[in-house]
Amino acid sequence: MSQDSRPTPALFTQVDITAGAQVNRAAANDGAAEEHTSLLKNILAAQDRQNELLEELVNQMSGAQKQRNQELAQWKQANPELARSCRLAAEALSQVQVEFLSNMTHEIRENAEVLMDGEFMLNEFVDRFGPRLAHLNGVLQILAQLGSAPAPSNQ
Numbered sequence: 001m002s003q004d005s006r007p008t009p010a011l012f013t014q015v016d017i018t019a020g021a022q023v024n025r026a027a028a029n030d031g032a033a034e035e036h037t038s039l040l041k042n043i044l045a046a047q048d049r050q051n052e053l054l055e056e057l058v059n060q061m062s063g064a065q066k067q068r069n070q071e072l073a074q075w076k077q078a079n080p081e082l083a084r085s086c087r088l089a090a091e092a093l094s095q096v097q098v099e100f101l102s103n104m105t106h107e108i109r110e111n112a113e114v115l116m117d118g119e120f121m122l123n124e125f126v127d128r129f130g131p132r133l134a135h136l137n138g139v140l141q142i143l144a145q146l147g148s149a150p151a152p153s154n155q
Contacts, residue, residue, distance in 0.1 A: 072146075086143045086144075
C-alpha cells in the first residue's frame, strides 16, 4: 500500500507575541469600537425620532377623540330625552342580542359535524346568521354610545 503524500495540518500554530502585533490589534479594536459607538448613536437618534413621531400621532388621535367626545356630550345635552330613549333601546336590544346569540350557539352545537363536513351548510349558516349579527351589533353599538351616561367634565 502506498502512503498519502498530502501534508497534514500542524497541530500547533504560531502566535505572534511581539509588541507590534499588539499595537495593530489595539488599533483595529479602536476602529471597531468607534464603529460600534457610531452605530449605537445612529440607533439612538432613530429611536428618538420614532418617539417624537409616536407622540405626534398620540396627540393627533387624542385631539380627535376629545373633539368627538365633546360633540357627543353636546348632542346629549341638546337631546336629553332622545339620549335616554337610546339607552333604554340599547338595554332592550341587548336582551334581543343575548337571545339571538343563544339560538345561534344552540344551532352550532346541534349541527357542528354537518357544518365542518359540508361547505354548503357552512355557507348557509353564515348567510343566515352573519348579516343579522353584524347589523344587530352595529345598531346596538350606536344606541349604546348615544345613550351612554355623559362623561364627567374635566374643565
